[in-house]
Amino acid sequence: MNHDLRPKSIEVSNSKGILEIEWSDGHHSEYTLFGLRKNCPCVTCRGGHGSMNTFDRSLFFVEPTQQFQIEDIKQIGNHAIKIFWNDGHNNGMYQWETLRAMCPCTECYPEQE
Ligand SMILES: [Zn+2]
Numbered sequence: 720m721n722h723d724l725r726p727k728s729i730e731v732s733n734s735k736g737i738l739e740i741e742w743s744d745g746h747h748s749e750y751t752l753f754g755l756r757k758n759c760p761c762v763t764c765r766g767g768h769g770s771m772n773t774f775d776r777s778l779f780f781v782e783p784t785q786q787f788q789i790e791d792i793k794q795i796g797n798h799a800i801k802i803f804w805n806d807g808h809n810n811g812m813y814q815w816e817t818l819r820a821m822c823p824c825t826e827c828y829p830e831q832e
């Protein structure tokens with residue numbers, strides 16, 4: 720993992736239900752808000768410290784069973800963002816590394832067919 724890798728821009732579209740990241744290496748990621756919320760990396764959502772770095776990429780490809788919206792995003796240091804969800808949840812620190820590892824694009828996740 721390239722440690723200089725960071726988002727150049729982060730854009731949220733609550734109406735489309737997506738968050739887009741333009742990375743410093745030119746890569747483009749598009750996440751559904753549903754998948755991001757369901758993959759919230761906080762201890763509560765992960766069900767304990769042991770599974771802190773686990774996530775389920777298939778959640779980006781399912782029909783959302785719930786509409787999540789992002790009210791605010793705050794950058795934490797220079798390694799993560801904190802997402803403030805409309806359901807009041809805001810414990811999740813999404814590190815650049817985790818976000819990039821979650822990228823559901825066909826290049827990063829070719830087996831989605
Ligand atoms: Zn959480």
Ligand SMILES: [Zn+2]
Nearest residue numbers: 822824826827
């Ligand atoms: Zn990707």
